[in-house]
Amino acid sequence: MANHLDLEEQEQLDQLKHFWAQYGNWITWVLIVVLGGFASWNGFQYWQRTQAVQAAALYDEVERMALSADSDKTIRAFEEMKARFGSTVYAQQAGLLASKTAEVAGNSQASLTALTWVAEKGADKGYAGVAKLRLASALIAQKSYDLAEKALQGLDADFEPLAQDRRGDIYAIQGKKTEAIAAYKAAYGMFDGRSDYRRLVEVKLNALGVHVDATLSKTIVEAAK
Incomplete structure (x- = not known):
């Protein structure tokens, strides 16, 4: 019985040696x-x-x-x-x-x-x-x-309302009224209804002769979506 176990152990050891000889370098490099x-x-x-x-x-x-x-x-x-x-x-x-x-x-x-x-x-x-x-x-x-x-x-999209407001300022200063109104409307539509910025943009639109009533406000917001 003991000899049988010794033979099995020797066979397993030989298999391990053979395996390591074949794959040992590869395993070492992977490690x-x-x-x-x-x-x-x-x-x-x-x-x-x-x-x-x-x-x-x-x-x-x-x-x-x-x-x-x-x-x-x-x-x-x-x-x-x-x-x-x-x-x-x-x-x-x-x-x-x-x-x-x-x-x-x-x-x-x-x-x-x-x-x-x-x-x-x-x-x-x-x-x-x-x-x-x-x-x-x-x-x-x-x-x-x-x-x-x-x-x-x-x-980024998060800054686009402010960017449109700045573009409106540029056009307004240059006397490009149509472009300024378009930019301000875009900014107005993108700002949240409770935002102070929207109220500021509304003031700028008013200065250009655009009165933002409830109907126009809804139209602008829908257009910006």
Whole structure:
């Protein structure tokens, strides 16, 4: 009986040796790839966490400079943020903050530069949308109407009502009454009925000679759907 078991064990061992001789290298490489990928993933996660912590600390510095109303230092801190952590949301937040600080300080070019970067390079579409709307408003103030219209392109649907309102402003300033009314109507129809923005757009339509009564309001809203 013992010899029989010994023979079975020897046969199983021989089979295992044969299997390992045939597939051992392949199994080893698969394990190396799997374990290497796992280690790389953990390393990437650690790197992301480290980047986020460092970016948050630098954003605090940008915020501190902005609160001190020091436009030059705020811009420099933002430039460092772009260079080191340009792919993070913190960089976009810093850009919007730096732009506002520069605008208040009268440095319109620095403000436009920061907004343009957030609008074109930012990873988060929400912050990029805010930057595009602010950029359009700043360009309208500078009478750069073509550039303002260009800035409004490519916005997400959530921002489209505000974009149409800005387009209405551009057309109204240029004396393009028909185009302005069309843009304002589009904005009016997209805004929620309880929105303060809709009431503001209604005032703009009134100024162009369009009285928005209940019937017209319903027609505009239906057309925007």
